[in-house]
Amino acid sequence: MIDGKPALKWLKTFFYVLVYIILLVAGGHFLLPLKSTGVILWMLLAIIGLILLVRWHARCFSYRCSDCGHIFHISPLGDFLSLQGVTRGGWKYLRCPHCRKKIKAQVISKGKKDF
Numbered sequence: 830m831i832d833g834k835p836a837l838k839w840l841k842t843f844f845y846v847l848v849y850i851i852l853l854v855a856g857g858h859f860l861l862p863l864k865s866t867g868v869i870l871w872m873l874l875a876i877i878g879l880i881l882l883v884r885w886h887a888r889c890f891s892y893r894c895s896d897c898g899h900i901f902h903i904s905p906l907g908d909f910l911s912l913q914g915v916t917r918g919g920w921k922y923l924r925c926p927h928c929r930k931k932i933k934a935q936v937i938s939k940g941k942k943d944f
């Protein structure tokens with residue numbers, strides 16, 4: 830991460846996840862005591878928040894194959910369903926569309942090929 834933009838995106842990711850967690854906890858505190866209606870509203874809050882978070886992440890981040898270096902994008906569903914980790918700047922377990930190998934792809938900020 831040479832310039833400030835990728836770091837800003839990682840900070841944004843942290844901020845959005847933090848806001849989501851706060852909304853879940855606060856929503857649970859106020860909605861869950863309302864019995865079934867509250868539980869349904871809380872589940873809707875959780876699902877809608879998760880969809881927005883995953884769509885944003887899929888739109889803003891790309892992936893670099895650890896084997897051939899190919900940079901590619903994935904769908905929000907692929908972003909949601911794939912295994913991921915946070916070591917070495919973040920990775921996702923994906924199949925590279927170029928070399929067809931299953932790899933731990935490095936998460937990179939979309940629009941930047943090298944940083």
Ligand SMILES: [Zn+2]
Nearest residue numbers: 894897925928
């Ligand atoms: Zn590859």
